Amino acid sequence: MxxxxxxxxxxxxxxxxxxxxxxxxxxxxxxxxxxxxxxxxxxxxxxxxxxxxxxxxxxxxxxxxxxxxxxxxxxxxxxxxxxFEETDSEEGIVFRAGTRPLISLDPLRRGEGISLERVIPYSPGHLLQCNIHHIEAGGESAGPIQHQGEEVGYVLAGAVELMVGERTFKLSVGDTFVFKSELPHWYRNTGTERASIFWVNTPATF
Missing domain, CATH: 1.10.260.40 (lambda repressor-like DNA-binding domains)
Structure with a gap:
């Protein structure tokens, strides 16, 4: 498992x-x-x-x-x-609802309850990395992590707590964020229902 x-x-x-x-x-x-x-x-x-x-x-x-x-x-x-590099879909432009794969890392460790729904496939030629992060109640990301680039996010559902550097932010549906990826960052679901974040990274690293 x-x-x-x-x-x-x-x-x-x-x-x-x-x-x-x-x-x-x-x-x-x-x-x-x-x-x-x-x-x-x-x-x-x-x-x-x-x-x-x-x-x-x-x-x-x-x-x-x-x-x-x-x-x-x-x-x-x-x-x-x-x-994780893979070949684009046949069209390589449109990825239909229900066809985007989910990837879960560390189901038995600290990343429990986290799954990433790929919006942009892991393949050559993409400058952006984009996933929808789905966080189950009580779930949190492994971290903190640091790398090159910039992060942008939009909370689609639920309530989350985002930690960036020494600061902590409580976010809800409709809230957005942006920060430099060099800052230590991680997040967790603070609500009782599944939370989802539309998350974009540049340059593509994952």
Missing amino acids: NKIDLKRHAGDQPDPLEQANPMRLGTRLRLARQTRGLTLKALATAADCSESLLSKIENGKASPSLPMLHRLVEVLGTNIGWM
């Missing part, structure tokens, strides 16, 4: 290729590590994670947290988008 869970909205049949994505993530991570001549131990040390966990991730048996992914790609000189 601690693998990356890729699924479509209820009522849609899962795509077998999407179900294979956890293994693809591990394969790409191993490829990037070997291309740079790093041993498993060397990468684990540089990214501040355990060698055993990294081995499980490379074999598709475990999923990394978002902060860990950021550390790994920084050491490897790549970006998180490349780890």
